[in-house]
Amino acid sequence: MKILGLIAGKGRFPFLVAEEARKQGYRVACCGIESHCDTGLSRVSDIYREIKLGQLKRLRDFFKNEGVGEVVMAGKIEKVRLFDGHVRPDLEMAKVLLKVRDFRDDSLLGGIAHYLSSHGIELQDSTRFLRNSLPGEGVLGKRRPSREIEEDIQFGWRIAKSIAALDIGQTVVVKKKAVLALEAIEGTDETIRRGGQLGRGGITVVKVAKPQQDMRFDVPTVGLGTLERLIEAKAKSLAFEAGKTIFIDLETLIKKADQAGIILVGRV
Numbered sequence: 001m002k003i004l005g006l007i008a009g010k011g012r013f014p015f016l017v018a019e020e021a022r023k024q025g026y027r028v029a030c031c032g033i034e035s036h037c038d039t040g041l042s043r044v045s046d047i048y049r050e051i052k053l054g055q056l057k058r059l060r061d062f063f064k065n066e067g068v069g070e071v072v073m074a075g076k077i078e079k080v081r082l083f084d085g086h087v088r089p090d091l092e093m094a095k096v097l098l099k100v101r102d103f104r105d106d107s108l109l110g111g112i113a114h115y116l117s118s119h120g121i122e123l124q125d126s127t128r129f130l131r132n133s134l135p136g137e138g139v140l141g142k143r144r145p146s147r148e149i150e151e152d153i154q155f156g157w158r159i160a161k162s163i164a165a166l167d168i169g170q171t172v173v174v175k176k177k178a179v180l181a182l183e184a185i186e187g188t189d190e191t192i193r194r195g196g197q198l199g200r201g202g203i204t205v206v207k208v209a210k211p212q213q214d215m216r217f218d219v220p221t222v223g224l225g226t227l228e229r230l231i232e233a234k235a236k237s238l239a240f241e242a243g244k245t246i247f248i249d250l251e252t253l254i255k256k257a258d259q260a261g262i263i264l265v266g267r268v
Contacts, residue, residue: 005068005121006030006045007059008037009075011223012248017074018044020129029066031059036077053077054089056096056115063121071116072124073109073217078187104167106210109217125215126246133250137242140264141254145237149204149263152177153239156206157267164210170220171207173233175199189229196233204237205230209244223248224256231260242266 004026008014018028018041030045032038034052042048047066051058063071089097096115100107113123127134139145145153156174159182164170169183173195180203181195188207195203207220222238222245230238238257245266247253257264 001025001027003027003029003066003068003070005063005066005071006041007071007073008032008041009073009077010036010038011075011221011225013074013076013221013223013246014038014041015044016133016248017072017126017129021072022046024129029063029068031062033075033077037075052088054087054093056093056112057090060092060116060119060121063116064119069120069122070124071121072126072128074126076187076221105218106167106214110214113216123216126217126219127215130246133247134243134245135240135247135250135266137266137268140266141258143258143261143263145263145265148176149237152204153206153237153265153267156204157208157239160206160208161211164208167210170209171205173199173203173205175203188226192226192229192233192235196229196235199233201234203233203235204239205233205235206239207245208241213244215244220245221248222246222253224253227253227256227260227262230257230262235262237263237265239265239267242268 004021006018006028008030021028028045029047030041032041032050034050049062096111100111116123152174155177156172159179160172163182171183171188171191173181180198181191183191192205209220
């Protein structure tokens, strides 16, 4: 039987990967990141193990022992945890950290991918089992953007693409062609919350992929949690990069966005 390794962080994303992989005949060996992953993953995996953030040797050994040659990374990892003093990298992770140029996502995750590859474990495209969760260009749902919102999307798109090219973040919050918040290490949810507080509602959120997006990791993702933050912030719209943004529970998300009066629109 084919076997797939799964590195699991927060959210529904790892569940969807595990469920779809098993439907396609894979045995799933899931390694969850402690304090990030949902232990319910044990119910949708054939074998389940947890490790602490930074335990790269345990991750490698788990997959090697299970005969894993292909791995998918799914779910959010809070990178800010690297700076809170509680992460203790093992020797293998410390070696990777010494080799990377900086602590940007592409550098860190690229270093881990290279390390795993050197041990015969290849990191795969994270959207491999979720092709139907990557909406194309155009409006999702019933609501269409006004001229003012279109102008905010176009304005925010240029800004978002600029910070994404620098691997700073992938989300920007704008209103009346003014930048309210830019995403950095804190993540999308906190960016939306901050922008909503400053804009006092009526905001537009733009979320893009990097110009040279590595689809193995850090792919833009929108889930029901993102939608909840948009509702709390009284957002008018969310623009996303068509074909490169994962929507978790797409049909449910569109329905709830319509009910909340939030416009979802894909751009290229």
